[in-house]
Amino acid sequence: MGKITLDYSRTFISDEEIESLVPFARTAHDMLHKGYGAGSDFTGWLQLPQKIRKEEVERIKKAAVDIKESSDALVVIGVGGSYLGSRACIEALNHNFYNQLPIDKRRGTEIYFVGNNLSSSYISDLMDILENKDISINVISKSGATLEPAVAFRIFKNYMEAKYGKDNGKKRIYVTTDEHKGALRKLSQEEGYATFAIPDDIGGRYSVLTAVGLLPIAVAGLDLDGFISGFRDGLEDYSRDVQDNICYKYAMVRNILYSRGKEIEILVTYEPNLKYLAEWWKQLFGESEGKDGKGIYPSSVNFTTDLHSLGQLIQDGKRNIFETTINIIKPRRDLEIQRLADDIDGLNFMAGKTVNYVNQKAFEGTVKAHTKGQVPNLIINLSEMNEYYLGKLMYFFEKACAISGYLLGVNPFNQPGVEEYKKNMYQLLGRPN
Amino acid sequence: MGKITLDYSRTFISDEEIESLVPFARTAHDMLHKGYGAGSDFTGWLQLPQKIRKEEVERIKKAAVDIKESSDALVVIGVGGSYLGSRACIEALNHNFYNQLPIDKRRGTEIYFVGNNLSSSYISDLMDILENKDISINVISKSGATLEPAVAFRIFKNYMEAKYGKDNGKKRIYVTTDEHKGALRKLSQEEGYATFAIPDDIGGRYSVLTAVGLLPIAVAGLDLDGFISGFRDGLEDYSRDVQDNICYKYAMVRNILYSRGKEIEILVTYEPNLKYLAEWWKQLFGESEGKDGKGIYPSSVNFTTDLHSLGQLIQDGKRNIFETTINIIKPRRDLEIQRLADDIDGLNFMAGKTVNYVNQKAFEGTVKAHTKGQVPNLIINLSEMNEYYLGKLMYFFEKACAISGYLLGVNPFNQPGVEEYKKNMYQLLGRPN
Numbered sequence: 023m024g025k026i027t028l029d030y031s032r033t034f035i036s037d038e039e040i041e042s043l044v045p046f047a048r049t050a051h052d053m054l055h056k057g058y059g060a061g062s063d064f065t066g067w068l069q070l071p072q073k074i075r076k077e078e079v080e081r082i083k084k085a086a087v088d089i090k091e092s093s094d095a096l097v098v099i100g101v102g103g104s105y106l107g108s109r110a111c112i113e114a115l116n117h118n119f120y121n122q123l124p125i126d127k128r129r130g131t132e133i134y135f136v137g138n139n140l141s142s143s144y145i146s147d148l149m150d151i152l153e154n155k156d157i158s159i160n161v162i163s164k165s166g167a168t169l170e171p172a173v174a175f176r177i178f179k180n181y182m183e184a185k186y187g188k189d190n191g192k193k194r195i196y197v198t199t200d201e202h203k204g205a206l207r208k209l210s211q212e213e214g215y216a217t218f219a220i221p222d223d224i225g226g227r228y229s230v231l232t233a234v235g236l237l238p239i240a241v242a243g244l245d246l247d248g249f250i251s252g253f254r255d256g257l258e259d260y261s262r263d264v265q266d267n268i269c270y271k272y273a274m275v276r277n278i279l280y281s282r283g284k285e286i287e288i289l290v291t292y293e294p295n296l297k298y299l300a301e302w303w304k305q306l307f308g309e310s311e312g313k314d315g316k317g318i319y320p321s322s323v324n325f326t327t328d329l330h331s332l333g334q335l336i337q338d339g340k341r342n343i344f345e346t347t348i349n350i351i352k353p354r355r356d357l358e359i360q361r362l363a364d365d366i367d368g369l370n371f372m373a374g375k376t377v378n379y380v381n382q383k384a385f386e387g388t389v390k391a392h393t394k395g396q397v398p399n400l401i402i403n404l405s406e407m408n409e410y411y412l413g414k415l416m417y418f419f420e421k422a423c424a425i426s427g428y429l430l431g432v433n434p435f436n437q438p439g440v441e442e443y444k445k446n447m448y449q450l451l452g453r454p455n
Numbered sequence: 456m457g458k459i460t461l462d463y464s465r466t467f468i469s470d471e472e473i474e475s476l477v478p479f480a481r482t483a484h485d486m487l488h489k490g491y492g493a494g495s496d497f498t499g500w501l502q503l504p505q506k507i508r509k510e511e512v513e514r515i516k517k518a519a520v521d522i523k524e525s526s527d528a529l530v531v532i533g534v535g536g537s538y539l540g541s542r543a544c545i546e547a548l549n550h551n552f553y554n555q556l557p558i559d560k561r562r563g564t565e566i567y568f569v570g571n572n573l574s575s576s577y578i579s580d581l582m583d584i585l586e587n588k589d590i591s592i593n594v595i596s597k598s599g600a601t602l603e604p605a606v607a608f609r610i611f612k613n614y615m616e617a618k619y620g621k622d623n624g625k626k627r628i629y630v631t632t633d634e635h636k637g638a639l640r641k642l643s644q645e646e647g648y649a650t651f652a653i654p655d656d657i658g659g660r661y662s663v664l665t666a667v668g669l670l671p672i673a674v675a676g677l678d679l680d681g682f683i684s685g686f687r688d689g690l691e692d693y694s695r696d697v698q699d700n701i702c703y704k705y706a707m708v709r710n711i712l713y714s715r716g717k718e719i720e721i722l723v724t725y726e727p728n729l730k731y732l733a734e735w736w737k738q739l740f741g742e743s744e745g746k747d748g749k750g751i752y753p754s755s756v757n758f759t760t761d762l763h764s765l766g767q768l769i770q771d772g773k774r775n776i777f778e779t780t781i782n783i784i785k786p787r788r789d790l791e792i793q794r795l796a797d798d799i800d801g802l803n804f805m806a807g808k809t810v811n812y813v814n815q816k817a818f819e820g821t822v823k824a825h826t827k828g829q830v831p832n833l834i835i836n837l838s839e840m841n842e843y844y845l846g847k848l849m850y851f852f853e854k855a856c857a858i859s860g861y862l863l864g865v866n867p868f869n870q871p872g873v874e875e876y877k878k879n880m881y882q883l884l885g886r887p888n
Contacts, residue, residue, distance in 0.1 A: 101759075101760065101763045102763030102764055103763075106764065117580050117583070118576065118577050118580035118581070119580055119581065119583070119584045121555070122554070122555060122584055123583065123584070127583065138760045138763070139725075139727055139757070139758075139759055139760045139814075140725070140759050140810055140811075140813050140814035140817055141725065141726050141727055141786070141810075141814065142786050142788055142789040142790045142809060142810035142811045142814070143551065143726060143728070143786050143787040143788045143789075144551050144726070144727050144728070145790055145810065146788040146789075146790055147550050147551035147552055147788070148551070148552065150550070150552070150556065150560065151552045151555055151556070166799070166800060167800055167801060169759075169802075169813070169817075170759060170760075170763075172800040172802055173792060173802070173810060173813065175800070176792065176793060176795060176800070176802065177790065177793075179795075180793060205799045205800050205801070206799075208799065209797075209799045212797075226763075227764075285718065285719075285773060285775055286718075286719065286752055292572075292573070292574065293572075293574050293576060293577070294572055294574055294577050295576070295577070301764065304764055304765060305763070305764030305765070308764060308765045308767065308768040308772075309764060309765070309766075309767040309768065311768070311772070312765070312767050312768020312769070312771065312772030312773070313767060313768070313771045313772060314771065315771070315772070315773060315774060316772065316773055317768055317772040317773050319719055319752075319754070319768070319772070319773070319775070319776065320765075320768075321752070321754050324572070325572075326534075326572055326573050326602075326603060327534065327571045327572045327603075329873065329876060330534045330535030330536075330571070330603075330659075330738070330873070331535055331539065331660075331734065331737055331738030331741060331742060332737060332738070332741045332742070332745070332753075333742075333872065333873050333876065334741065334742040334745055334746060334870040334871075334872040334873050335741040335742065335744070335745020335746070335750055335752065335753075335872075336745070336872075337872030337873065337875055337876070338745065338746045338747065338748070338871065338872035339741075339744075339745030339746060339748070339749065339750040339752070339872075340718060340745070340748060340749055340750050340752070341748060342718055342752070343752065353574070353575050353576050354576040355575055355576045355579040355580070356575040356576075356579075357575045357578055357579055357610065359606060359609065360609060360610075360613060362609060362612075364642075364645075366599070366638045366639075366641065366642045367599060367600055367605040367608070367609070367638050368600060368638070369602075369605055369606070369609065371884070371885060371886055371887055372884060372886075375884075376575060377573055377574075377575035377578065377606060378573075378574075378575045380573050380602070380606065380884065381572075381573035381574065381575070383880050383883040383884050384573055384602075384876070384880050386879070386880075386883055387876045387877070387878075387879030387880030387881075387882070387883055388876040388879070388880070390876075390879045391875035391876035391878075391879050392876070394875065395872070395875065437767040438767075438771065439766065439767040439768075439769075439770030439771035439772075439828070440762065440763070440766050440767050440770065442770055442824035442827065442828065443762060443766065443770070443817070443820045443821040443823075443824035443825070444820070445820075445824075446819070446820030446821075446823045446824050447816050447817050447819075447820030447821070448820075449820070450816040450819055450820055451804070451805060451808075451813065451816050452804060453801075453804055453805075454804055
């Protein structure tokens, strides 16, 4: 199937400089594939595209059909890696106003995310919206004890029982959690909820191809087979030797740029519905590499929108940044620019062109301008955005992140720094030991 | 009225260090107030809270009433400073699912933003949503020639004429543009559109208190008088001498941190509907300071959500960051955490507390943790978020940005770097000279 290409010709990096890193990239590959790198207990995602079980996927599809038949909306309760992957996919591949579309214009039910913050206003507001809808719940938490989803699930468990009665409420609750242990597994056994397992060897930010991501994605009507197929081709393409592997090249280039003082990577997209793909990417790289006093700061912009806010700084500000653009050649929908009789805005010279043509020229002009401003520019080209390309792109980033983290000298699979604030918070909340 | 407070006790900056900058802050104050600083042609926003004309505000309110009576939705066409301010306010003060609420639960019409990108999918998708709604248009562009709003306005001008007929379509178009010149002014005169003026001495990112921001804000049902009153009190409070002026202290602290190598400022909020306030802030500071090879990189996170994605990096990554938290004591709505019979998640110790109480403890625990991780933390405290406090906060940031820019040695009011990509783009598009 289709290729993703990487253009790093505008990064001010010579072939020799890349070449000098090749042996290290091969070492990082071995650390990952042979399992002697740090965090190797959490590399289940690596071969997952091949190992994913057909029966598991069929069970997920079946549950999605049940949810779509019984519900107007699915409420997804999860935080961090337990919601960013599915949200990224659902938004990237759907209508920009998906939840507001009439049912006959949507492929799936409405999808709402909660349990990813502690905003009482947000939760209360969501309740207003759900008032006259039939809903199902997918609560996603490995331990079942993470604060935000636990608080939300307390609220929604009561809500479902009050709305549907204890027995019928239970049938609308789908739990994605640890296969054997934890609060949610125990409760699911007691209550008889439908459950899906989160494997032990896959961390949250690498979990989009498990039930964590796949169930909400399926309920939104996306094509799981295409998505998995993209992951599979990613596994094949991005396991090659480094000379023929754009995924490893991306990892090398960003490490070279970091060592030159480019401390901020800006992920650039030209479609507003890729915002959550950027958020997923930020978690992936930020949580994997931001440790031991090191790590590129992952940021994102949506162009051309943010050319009118951060464009000035990128062009002329401190030269501590580089950009990585996800360039999608063919848009989901296009529109033609029409001729105006009086040409008041002076744009008649574009009449007959499409809006996406103009978007492409904005992209080309921006890369040229920012490169002239000494901002290294990487470009990831996709011929279009669909389930296949999205799956392949996500695997590209997952694997690039692992290799990049090893090259940086960190364990890309742990997150020791997230405990400190939790310790303080629970102390302030007076949790008993 | 109410105060906004600034806590910079966790920034690792001594009183002596602040003191050493005081004479420079006084100089920056004079440059701004006496008009001898760079860019002084664009400081109309400085005294605007006092100078804003009552008749202008009444005209805006009247137009808002007309739009609300005739329309289900207002479509706001604008990019950069022509939409970020109003969008920030509308989202910060409204229901999280504002556009989806039934009409009787909203204070204003639905509001949609377009003309801020070149995404053909986004524009086409928006058209789907508007299909069965009566709409009005507010097109906002000083020159009338900015590409994104011009492309969108071409589409919507035709759409309105086709839907309502030429004469009735015109009555639903509101233009906010240059007072005397430019393509949109000329067209408005020809077509008889209702118009509002953008003053010559106020740049886009400083324009929220002009018709640019106020008309959409009023259509969303927000209280313009409270908003203006917050700006007025801001003007009074933040014109004081630096010793008694938290706005200038914020400007000084961020310059000290920048000179210590803290090159990234993360604006932290704990409410998801403050996302666009952060986007507005990013444009304000990024476009004002990011030039001449200098400037703090403005970024933002929404906690506790992003504690589960960027929290690791903030705690343990490269120490080139500092955080500024907007802390809102009282939420718009609150919820109580209920006791669960079986306490499966171990959270019964919090039963009877509110979700916002937990959010506050998360904030306190996070500041403590990140400070321990050597990340300087600034805290801006607001007792609640309403029109008044939002207005005051926006003036706080506007003025802090001007002072901060002068301290950094840049012209905070120009944006020379945004021309380069446009030049390339128009060349690629084949625009005649």
